[in-house]
Amino acid sequence: MIERFGSPKYVIPAVSQDVQRWIRDAQVIRRLDFDVPQAAARNQR
Secondary structure, eight states, rough: OOOHHOOOOOOOOOOHHHHHHHHHHHHOOOOHHHHHHHHHHHHHH
């Protein structure tokens, strides 16, 4: 195989901008995600 086609090349898979945006949005904790439970906890007291 190597003699015929050459050594294997490492290919970095291309990730579309939509997928990158989804990963960034899904994994980032927003300030609102923190503030809402904090406000709810304060109101319980």
